[in-house]
Amino acid sequence: MAQYFEVHPDNPQPRLLKQAAAILSAGGIAAIPTDSSYALVCHLDDKAAADALRRLRGVDDKHHLTLLCRDLSELASYARVDNSQYRLLKTATPGPYTFILEATREVPRRLSHPSRRTIGLRVPEHQVTQDLLLLFGQPLLGTTLIPPGETEPLNDPHEIRERYERQIQVIVDAGACPMQPTTVIDLSDGDARVVRAGRGDLASLGLSMD
Numbered sequence: 001m002a003q004y005f006e007v008h009p010d011n012p013q014p015r016l017l018k019q020a021a022a023i024l025s026a027g028g029i030a031a032i033p034t035d036s037s038y039a040l041v042c043h044l045d046d047k048a049a050a051d052a053l054r055r056l057r058g059v060d061d062k063h064h065l066t067l068l069c070r071d072l073s074e075l076a077s078y079a080r081v082d083n084s085q086y087r088l089l090k091t092a093t094p095g096p097y098t099f100i101l102e103a104t105r106e107v108p109r110r111l112s113h114p115s116r117r118t119i120g121l122r123v124p125e126h127q128v129t130q131d132l133l134l135l136f137g138q139p140l141l142g143t144t145l146i147p148p149g150e151t152e153p154l155n156d157p158h159e160i161r162e163r164y165e166r167q168i169q170v171i172v173d174a175g176a177c178p179m180q181p182t183t184v185i186d187l188s189d190g191d192a193r194v195v196r197a198g199r200g201d202l203a204s205l206g207l208s209m210d
Contacts, residue, residue: 002031002165009033009174012128014135020170021135028169029053031145031160032132034068034124036096036182036199037153038160040168041068041142050141056167058148066098066120067139070130074139077106079121085187088205092185094125096178096199100186118188128174144181155179 003023005016024030027049029042040056042049050065057063067078072089075081079101081089089099103119124130133140145154147163154160157173165171183200185207186193194202194209202208 002161002168003170004161004165004173005170006173007128010127012131012174014131017128017132017135017172020132020172023170024136024140029056029167030170030172031157031164031168032129032142032172033126033157033174033177034096034129035094035126035178036124036144036180037155037177038145038157039068039142040145041140044139044141053141053143056148056164057143057146059143063143064098064100064118064120066122066142068129068133068142069121069123069139070133071123075121076104078104078119078139079107080104081187082190085190085192088185088187088192092200092205093123094130095123096125096180096182097205098122098182098184100184100188100195102188116188118186120184122182126174126177128172132172146181153179153181 007013007016024043027046031038032041040053042053098120100118100120103117107119155177161171180199183198184196186195197209
């Protein structure tokens with residue numbers, strides 16, 4: 001049965017987030033709020049947890065999981081970017097964007113795309129996520145909480161509790177989140193290519209879908 005923590009969306013209780021971080025450290029899976037719907041997250045280095053995450057989402061190893069980072073200072077450990085790419089990342093973060101980047105050797109091969117050696121990375125603009133990442137001390141591995149066979153992400157923590165409380169270890173309830181997923185931008189081949197238009201505004205980055 002999942003632990004259920006109700007936290008303030010703008011000033012979350014550190015005691016509850018510390019408990020959530022401890023569960024994640026022990027290999028648990030959590031549903032947490034972000035600036036674009038709820039996400040399922042787990043420890044970056046826990047293979048069993050990452051495999052369980054994929055099963056919950058109904059996706060295979062070709063589906064990009066995403067590293068949720070506090071800020072761009074963690075970027076260099078996991079991805080290779082040039083100066084122009086870094087400027088785009090700096091403009092877009094924190095925010096509802098996921099960037100597909102060339103992975104470094106630090107990223108376990110099982111977490112990167114099996115044929116392309118790429119990794120998804122994002123810096124969420126949500127106080128609860130930011131505080132949890134600070135307490136956890138490293139990026140979390142995550143994926144948008146979209147149930148298998150469905151197209152819309154979940155943003156109601158009570159519905160998440162009804163559907164997932166026997167399958168995950170912790171639910172962090174900070175109220176409803178936006179329903180849109182992130183905008184996904186592929187930078188792995190050098191130029192910026194928009195893979196999915198979501199909540200993140202493309203025009204503000206000088207990009208479009210074409």
